[in-house]
Amino acid sequence: MRIILDCDPGHDDAFAILLATASKEIELLGVTTVVGNSYLENTTKNARTVLDLFDMDIPVFAGCEKPLIRDIIVAPDIHGKSGLEGAQLPSAKRPIEKAHAVDFMAQMLTKYSDIILVPTGPLTNVALFMLRYPHLVKHINSIVLMGGGIAFGNVTPVAEFNIFADPEAAKIVLNSNVPIVMAPLDVTHQVVVTEKEISKMRRLGFKFDLLADLLAFFKSTYKKVFNIDGVPLHDPCTVMYLLHPEIFEVKEYHVDVETRGELTYGQTVVDVWRTSGKVPNAKVMLKADSERFFDVFFEKLSQLKGV
Ligand code: BDR
Numbered sequence: 371m372r373i374i375l376d377c378d379p380g381h382d383d384a385f386a387i388l389l390a391t392a393s394k395e396i397e398l399l400g401v402t403t404v405v406g407n408s409y410l411e412n413t414t415k416n417a418r419t420v421l422d423l424f425d426m427d428i429p430v431f432a433g434c435e436k437p438l439i440r441d442i443i444v445a446p447d448i449h450g451k452s453g454l455e456g457a458q459l460p461s462a463k464r465p466i467e468k469a470h471a472v473d474f475m476a477q478m479l480t481k482y483s484d485i486i487l488v489p490t491g492p493l494t495n496v497a498l499f500m501l502r503y504p505h506l507v508k509h510i511n512s513i514v515l516m517g518g519g520i521a522f523g524n525v526t527p528v529a530e531f532n533i534f535a536d537p538e539a540a541k542i543v544l545n546s547n548v549p550i551v552m553a554p555l556d557v558t559h560q561v562v563v564t565e566k567e568i569s570k571m572r573r574l575g576f577k578f579d580l581l582a583d584l585l586a587f588f589k590s591t592y593k594k595v596f597n598i599d600g601v602p603l604h605d606p607c608t609v610m611y612l613l614h615p616e617i618f619e620v621k622e623y624h625v626d627v628e629t630r631g632e633l634t635y636g637q638t639v640v641d642v643w644r645t646s647g648k649v650p651n652a653k654v655m656l657k658a659d660s661e662r663f664f665d666v667f668f669e670k671l672s673q674l675k676g677v
Pocket residue numbers: 380381382383407445448490491516524530531532604605
């Protein structure tokens with residue numbers, strides 16, 4: 371599977387990157403970055419740091435530094451000011467590639483027509499790609515994204531961060547006719563990192579100790595902000611779905627995004643009972659087998675060189 375991972379690292383984004391690079395089934399063509407959990411400069415630095423840590427030969431392309439229309443929002447309360455706080459990580463060494471993320475996507479989609487886009491941040495880059503290169507949209511095999519929620523949000527009562535950070539972009543992507551698989555909060559909150567997983571990570575070796583520190587920080591902010599005892603590993607659900615779709619229970623729904631509501635701005639509107647009469651445009655993950663998820667997660671990550 372050829373993929374482009376479009377992300378805003380971000381603690382859980384970092385683990386999505388690592389899971390993809392650790393999996394032989396996946397050819398990661400490049401990592402593209404977007405403003406989201408932190409400003410673009412930081413998310414791009416963080417993506418490079420994570421790849422440097424395990425000497426991964428994957429190019430990093432910076433994308434949009436602001437959402438299509440709305441003002442920037444970032445998430446320092448969850449990911450720290452830098453977007454990836456909690457561990458003494460070495461500073462990023464590899465260069466940022468010259469091409470803009472969106473132009474890199476276009477180059478790759480001109481060359482290959484089987485690419486899966488995997489967005490784990492706000493959908494600004496993907497939407498801009500669609501606006502700028504409409505003739506290449508049909509070359510996208512599918513989009514497997516983390517975002518949205520059916521029953522609840524995490525920035526407002528109904529809006530999830532990645533969608534709320536750029537609802538107009540999300541609307542473009544969901545209405546693009548590209549096959550979409552969506553990991554909403556409803557499923558990611560079933561894949562929870564507790565002390566058990568953090569200790570298991572530490573036991574894998576020195577570099578994993580740093581990764582365990584990241585998870586511990588992420589877990590502590592979830593305790594502070596949401597008063598819950600474990601942290602959902604949101605973004606890796608996308609990569610895991612590619613590797614082992616059977617871990618997830620999925621249903622097809624029509625999904626759209628509210629871009630005007632006073633109370634509902636950024637909500638994913640999921641037509642569970644098909645009241646809209648609209649044809650489903652997304653496979654939505656509803657349930658995850660968390661035990662199996664973590665078995666595969668650790669099996670894959672332990673393939674990375676830890677010393
Ligand atoms: C999403 O928001 C970010 O904080 C995480 O990286 C994840 O992509 C969860 O709502």
